[in-house]
Amino acid sequence: EAGVAQSPRYKIIEKRQSVAFWCNPISGHATLYWYQQILGQGPKLLIQFQNNGVVDDSQLPKDRFSAERLKGVDSTLKIQPAKLEDSAVYLCASSLNSGTSALEGYFGPGTRLTVL
Amino acid sequence: LAKTTQPISMDSYEGQEVNITCSHNNIATNDYITWYQQFPSQGPRFIIQGYKTKVTNEVASLFIPADRKSSTLSLPRVSLSDTAVYYCLVVPITGGAAGNKLTFGGGTRVLVKP
Numbered sequence: 022e023a024g025v026a027q028s029p030r031y032k033i034i035e036k037r038q039s040v041a042f043w044c045n046p047i048s049g050h051a052t053l054y055w056y057q058q059i060l061g062q063g064p065k066l067l068i069q070f071q072n073n074g075v076v077d078d079s080q081l082p083k084d085r086f087s088a089e090r091l092k093g094v095d096s097t098l099k100i101q102p103a104k105l106e107d108s109a110v111y112l113c114a115s116s117l118n119s120g121t122s123a124l125e126g127y128f129g130p131g132t133r134l135t136v137l
Numbered sequence: 138l139a140k141t142t143q144p145i146s147m148d149s150y151e152g153q154e155v156n157i158t159c160s161h162n163n164i165a166t167n168d169y170i171t172w173y174q175q176f177p178s179q180g181p182r183f184i185i186q187g188y189k190t191k192v193t194n195e196v197a198s199l200f201i202p203a204d205r206k207s208s209t210l211s212l213p214r215v216s217l218s219d220t221a222v223y224y225c226l227v228v229p230i231t232g233g234a235a236g237n238k239l240t241f242g243g244g245t246r247v248l249v250k251p
Contacts, residue, residue, distance in 0.1 A: 052237060063224060063241035064181065077238060112180050114239070121186060123237035124171045124228055128180025
């Protein structure tokens with residue numbers, strides 16, 4: 022079974038530039054999560070999708086971050102414009118949404134973003 | 138969402154059993170307890186989940202007392218490769234998508250020494 026795919030793996034940009042990350046979840050997983058993980062901290066949930074609808078985006082800085090999952094499969098997360106404090110690893114995860122299967126999130130390898 | 142508290146770090150030696158306790162005093166009836174493991178430069182990986190009593194799989198055991206206000210992840214006979222951050226999550230299962238939120242805290246950094 023293919024895992025969660027993310028690209029790019031690494032990205033270096035200057036502040037005020039834009040960047041986009043892509044995630045392809047495990048086939049059949051209705052729930053998709055984007056997390057931001059700053060070095061030394063636990064992953065922080067940015068946004069959660071159920072199919073192509075947003076379930077929770079309460080911690081997404083909406084003035085600069087946006088995310089979409091138009092067809093309910095793959096997803097993109099965009100930052101525009103980037104700030105120095107956005108330097109982090111961006112993790113995508115997916116899960117089934119039925120019963121305790123929803124407890125098992127499958128994470129991708131992440132995209133390490135460095136903002137200079 | 139129930140708040141979780143776990144130690145920031147723990148040291149152990151190869152071959153020992155490691156027990157990490159997580160407190161979740163305000164756990165709700167429909168909350169499940171789940172643990173994840175994260176190695177450096179990788180995403181978290183699901184280890185185990187439970188509701189009450191004891192659950193065991195090929196990786197770990199999870200002990201949950203009757204009041205469910207805490208849980209203990211037990212890693213038997215650890216090796217150097219078990220050095221990682223371990224996260225305790227309390228996740229409400231409500232049958233709807235809105236409840237299935239995987240919220241991570243700071244985790245416990247476990248260092249296994251030779």
